[in-house]
Amino acid sequence: MDRLIDLIPLDYTESVVLIGAVILGVAAGVLGAFAVLRQRSLVGDALSHATLPGVCVAFIATGAKDAPTLALGAAAAGLIGAGLILAIERTGRIRPDAAIGVVLASFFSLGIVLLTFLANYNNANQAGLDTYLFGQAAGLLEGDLEIMGALCLASLALVAIFFRPLKAGLFDMSFAGSMGLPVRLLELAMTAMLVIAIVIGVRTVGAILMVAMLVVPTVTARQLTSRLSTLLVIAGATGAAVGSVGALISNSSNLPTGPVIVVVGFLVALTAIAFAPGRGVAWRARKILRERRRAANEGVLIDLETALHAGAPPTVDELVLTSGRSASGVNRALRDLDRAGALERDGDRIHLSEQGAAAVHALLRKRDLWSVWLEHGWRLELPDAREPDPRNLRHTLGDENTERLLAFAAAGGDARPEGEGRAGEGGDDE
Amino acid sequence: MSAPAAPGPAVSVPPALEVRRLTASYSTRPVLWDVDAKVPAGALAAIVGPNGAGKSTLLKAVVGLLKVDAGHILVEGRPAATALDRIAFVPQRDEVDWDFPITVREVVEMGRYRSAGWLRRLRPVDREAVDLAIERVGMTPYSRRQIGELSGGQRQRVFIARALAQESPVMLLDEPFAGVDARTEAALLDMLAEFRDEGRTVVVVHHDIGTVRARFDWAVLLNVRTIACGPVAEALSDDSLRRAYGGLTGGEGVEDPTWIG
Numbered sequence: 001m002d003r004l005i006d007l008i009p010l011d012y013t014e015s016v017v018l019i020g021a022v023i024l025g026v027a028a029g030v031l032g033a034f035a036v037l038r039q040r041s042l043v044g045d046a047l048s049h050a051t052l053p054g055v056c057v058a059f060i061a062t063g064a065k066d067a068p069t070l071a072l073g074a075a076a077a078g079l080i081g082a083g084l085i086l087a088i089e090r091t092g093r094i095r096p097d098a099a100i101g102v103v104l105a106s107f108f109s110l111g112i113v114l115l116t117f118l119a120n121y122n123n124a125n126q127a128g129l130d131t132y133l134f135g136q137a138a139g140l141l142e143g144d145l146e147i148m149g150a151l152c153l154a155s156l157a158l159v160a161i162f163f164r165p166l167k168a169g170l171f172d173m174s175f176a177g178s179m180g181l182p183v184r185l186l187e188l189a190m191t192a193m194l195v196i197a198i199v200i201g202v203r204t205v206g207a208i209l210m211v212a213m214l215v216v217p218t219v220t221a222r223q224l225t226s227r228l229s230t231l232l233v234i235a236g237a238t239g240a241a242v243g244s245v246g247a248l249i250s251n252s253s254n255l256p257t258g259p260v261i262v263v264v265g266f267l268v269a270l271t272a273i274a275f276a277p278g279r280g281v282a283w284r285a286r287k288i289l290r291e292r293r294r295a296a297n298e299g300v301l302i303d304l305e306t307a308l309h310a311g312a313p314p315t316v317d318e319l320v321l322t323s324g325r326s327a328s329g330v331n332r333a334l335r336d337l338d339r340a341g342a343l344e345r346d347g348d349r350i351h352l353s354e355q356g357a358a359a360v361h362a363l364l365r366k367r368d369l370w371s372v373w374l375e376h377g378w379r380l381e382l383p384d385a386r387e388p389d390p391r392n393l394r395h396t397l398g399d400e401n402t403e404r405l406l407a408f409a410a411a412g413g414d415a416r417p418e419g420e421g422r423a424g425e426g427g428d429d430e
Numbered sequence: 431m432s433a434p435a436a437p438g439p440a441v442s443v444p445p446a447l448e449v450r451r452l453t454a455s456y457s458t459r460p461v462l463w464d465v466d467a468k469v470p471a472g473a474l475a476a477i478v479g480p481n482g483a484g485k486s487t488l489l490k491a492v493v494g495l496l497k498v499d500a501g502h503i504l505v506e507g508r509p510a511a512t513a514l515d516r517i518a519f520v521p522q523r524d525e526v527d528w529d530f531p532i533t534v535r536e537v538v539e540m541g542r543y544r545s546a547g548w549l550r551r552l553r554p555v556d557r558e559a560v561d562l563a564i565e566r567v568g569m570t571p572y573s574r575r576q577i578g579e580l581s582g583g584q585r586q587r588v589f590i591a592r593a594l595a596q597e598s599p600v601m602l603l604d605e606p607f608a609g610v611d612a613r614t615e616a617a618l619l620d621m622l623a624e625f626r627d628e629g630r631t632v633v634v635v636h637h638d639i640g641t642v643r644a645r646f647d648w649a650v651l652l653n654v655r656t657i658a659c660g661p662v663a664e665a666l667s668d669d670s671l672r673r674a675y676g677g678l679t680g681g682e683g684v685e686d687p688t689w690i691g
Contacts, residue, residue, distance in 0.1 A: 037530060164549065165543070171537070172521065175592070177494060177495045226531045226576035227533065228531050382568075385587050387581050
């Protein structure tokens with residue numbers, strides 16, 4: 001540890017804070033994922049809060065204020081809280097969220113009562129316990145790092161060794177159980193992992209805000225990947241980055257560590273939620289808008305074709321009137337169609353260009369093909385699980401299947417094979 | 431010691447699944463009460479009954495997800511708890527989080543975890559089994575997709591592929607047709623019939639009496655107690671349906687109790 005601290009080009013205290021924050025970030029990120037992906041994030045919150053009375057009791061019982069003793073108290077209280085949540089859920093037939101709420105509030109209140117009691121009756125000796133509320137990076141000692149690091153490495157090793165059973169249980173507990181995995185033990189292990197992450201981090205981040213360190217890395221990582229193994233790596237890295245940036249800012253600015261870390265984490269998660277490729281809000285919004293615009297353009301194109309079919313080329317106003325669309329919508333679509341070279345203008349009257357006519361033709365063919373699919377598609381055996389997309393059926397079915405479908409349609413409307421259709425559809429339509 | 435007679439006396443094959451006097455309850459209300467049922471090996475069997483009849487509970491009890499109060503469950507003549515490797519279970523689709531970071535292929539790979547060894551990497555033979563299972567349900571073009579991008583029918587195919595990859599002789603499916611379109615249901619039914627033709631026993635929780643009559647060999651009609659159990663034509667007689675559904679027309683899947691497929 002000494003050598004590691006020497007390696008970092010910061011002064012001693014800052015190096016200790018940095019290393020501690022990285023350890024807690026990795027642990028909270030990786031282990032927290034097992035709570036978030038089971039939709040048990042709030043259990044993390046309740047257990048973080050539940051550590052507070054444990055810390056106080058450990059201090060009262062031993063009179064010691066060193067990190068390992070208090071961590072032991074925190075861990076014990078966390079496990080008791082977890083057991084209580086499960087017990088309330090199972091025996092009281094109470095919903096999980098209510099059970100979590102009960103444990104969170106009662107344990108935290110007990111912690112506050114004990115803290116106040118200690119402050120009133122136990123002279124100045126207890127000073128420092130209240131840092132467990134909002135966390136404090138500056139209080140980390142070199143000896144603490146060794147314990148935190150060992151706990152973190154041990155739990156990461158367990159995750160690596162038991163990765164497949166954990167993954168199976170995390171995704172589908174029923175299936176895992178049907179394969180003979182000990183479901184209860186798996187749940188217990190995941191909860192224990194959560195408690196370990198909390199115990200590693202709670203002194204630095206604080207009982208109130210620890211949940212953010214458990215949740216933010218997974219939320220961020222989920223935006224960036226769809227594989228569990230990659231997610232765990234990204235979550236660990238995100239946790240380390242958020243923890244260390246936050247802790248260093250707090251350390252040099254005299255701001256409370258927990259809130260600073262959480263603000264940093266919030267910014268990171270927000271960025272990922274907004275801008276992640278594929279899943280980000282911005283990306284999805286762009287896709288939706290593009291899709292809407294395409295649909296509007298196609299609609300106006302068809303409306304124009306209908307109008308041309310019915311009589312003289314329409315003006316914009318006439319087109320608005322016959323199409324029932326908003327004037328601004330029609331105008332925007334016409335601008336797009338102009339740009340695509342689909343229109344020809346004759347004064348204020350609108351024609352289709354050759355290109356536009358071809359586009360309309362293709363569009364109508366697509367629509368017809370969809371009708372053919374609805375009527376005759378049941379006779380088409382598809383080679384795999386592909387499913388039709390009304391916007392581009394030929395693409396989803398493939399050329400060969402599309403031709404077969406059209407052949408069915410050409411062969412006549414009611415060419416249902418003698419006797420029965422597909423056996424599976426026997427019942428309903430007869 | 432005599433040499434084994436060439437086509438010796440037919441050894442009776444134990445039923446693929448047998449339940450004797452099974453009682454199971456959630457808190458204090460029994461969901462299954464003194465249930466006896468049997469599914470012969472090589473059958474395509476349906477567990478039928480009204481809502482709350484304990485159909486899914488029965489499957490859960492078989493695969494050990496639920497502690498039973500009393501009774502025995504035998505798989506191929508052995509206690510179910512020691513025969514879990516003979517069963518492939520397909521849970522209800524809505525029990526899992528479909529936004530979970532996992533691909534189609536990874537889900538199917540889970541079917542191999544036990545035979546490969548929980549803590550080991552998959553062997554080449556496991557990968558082949560996974561490829562084959564994905565291919566059989568027609569999901570090969572989708573194997574690298576995140577499961578949330580799939581339709582309901584495709585998700586069900588993934589679950590079936592995972593069960594196939596287990597290569598177990600008994601397959602139990604809990605409401606596999608819930609929320610899939612008619613076309614997919616027909617395709618899945620064809621698939622399950624194929625599995626049966628290959629010698630597997632397939633047990634499906636289902637509530638559409640019409641489909642069961644048309645496509646299944648064997649039915650267990652359940653309403654907390656066993657109402658009937660046997661070949662479909664016998665088990666789903668009008669009389670037993672009336673007893674299961676309390677004579678109510680318009681019960682789940684039974685618009686007309688005299689309806690004949």
